[in-house]
Amino acid sequence: MITTIQQGAFTTIQDQGRWGYQAYGMPIAGSMDRYASSVANLLVGNKPTAAVLEMTACGGAFKFDEEQLIAICGGDMQGTLNGVPIANWSSFLVPKSSQITFDKVISGYRTYLAVAGGFDVPIFLGSRSTYTRGQVGGYEGRALRQGDVLYVGKECSFTVEPRKLECNYIPQYPSEIMLRVILGPQDGMFSQSAIDLFLESTFIVTEQAGRMGYRLKGAMIKPIGKADIVSDAMCLGAIQISANSRPFIMTADHQTTGGFAKIGTVIWTDLAKLAQAQPGDIIRFKLVTEQEAIETLCCEKQCFIDITNICRSE
Numbered sequence: 001m002i003t004t005i006q007q008g009a010f011t012t013i014q015d016q017g018r019w020g021y022q023a024y025g026m027p028i029a030g031s032m033d034r035y036a037s038s039v040a041n042l043l044v045g046n047k048p049t050a051a052v053l054e055m056t057a058c059g060g061a062f063k064f065d066e067e068q069l070i071a072i073c074g075g076d077m078q079g080t081l082n083g084v085p086i087a088n089w090s091s092f093l094v095p096k097s098s099q100i101t102f103d104k105v106i107s108g109y110r111t112y113l114a115v116a117g118g119f120d121v122p123i124f125l126g127s128r129s130t131y132t133r134g135q136v137g138g139y140e141g142r143a144l145r146q147g148d149v150l151y152v153g154k155e156c157s158f159t160v161e162p163r164k165l166e167c168n169y170i171p172q173y174p175s176e177i178m179l180r181v182i183l184g185p186q187d188g189m190f191s192q193s194a195i196d197l198f199l200e201s202t203f204i205v206t207e208q209a210g211r212m213g214y215r216l217k218g219a220m221i222k223p224i225g226k227a228d229i230v231s232d233a234m235c236l237g238a239i240q241i242s243a244n245s246r247p248f249i250m251t252a253d254h255q256t257t258g259g260f261a262k263i264g265t266v267i268w269t270d271l272a273k274l275a276q277a278q279p280g281d282i283i284r285f286k287l288v289t290e291q292e293a294i295e296t297l298c299c300e301k302q303c304f305i306d307i308t309n310i311c312r313s314e
Contacts, residue, residue, distance in 0.1 A: 016034060051138075076105060079101070116156050
């Protein structure tokens, strides 16, 4: 058993998401930073889809009743094991009756804790991910609270030894980030000068930087006419220009439809960068082609293969 001693600012159980139900109004949910959560799982020998803990802004504290192999990836929340600092982007054994404690994040925004075997919570519509607005998935459909007891599953797929991840696989989290985008589907509702302004401007992450979306402040991106459209499907990374003419980027718990024009979409691999941006950080956008976006996916897939092979090698 793993007991929650302190829950942190917002800690939930997440996996790779609840796919195939958006047509019925159910968001995907899942880890905000799918790269960090997947790597954490690989470091403990899990399938990338195993359930992990996602902590935002400030982490919690957890007591382990039995020895467990765990991994920590993502933002640096100054983790300690029985008071001794632990390395981020690494896996290690937690002795029986030990406590892992996290503090405020000093780099990035979200931290992931994976345990060998994954967290054993009920599967809802094919996923263990928490969707708090719908009160489904994860631990009773909510964020963790003090006293909650978690159980370890059996989702290990290969044997590993504790290790620190090689530096070339560890992302950096600067306060200024560039997000690559593809235009559309409603870019035709904006003039070329408005699109140029969108691509040339600097935006600041507001306090609304959550699992539903990231609201940005900066230049006003005005459509040719009204921003309203007949509500249509929404996707992860969609950049909606709402009535205030400022970008709102859809994230893991985004609504399944929307009635404002979407000027573009953040490519899949850059959503991890967005997930680690905290309020006050600066965002710029860079236009890429569909082929370039596909190539980044291929590179990420190869990266996971390489990390898996490294973890298996010992």
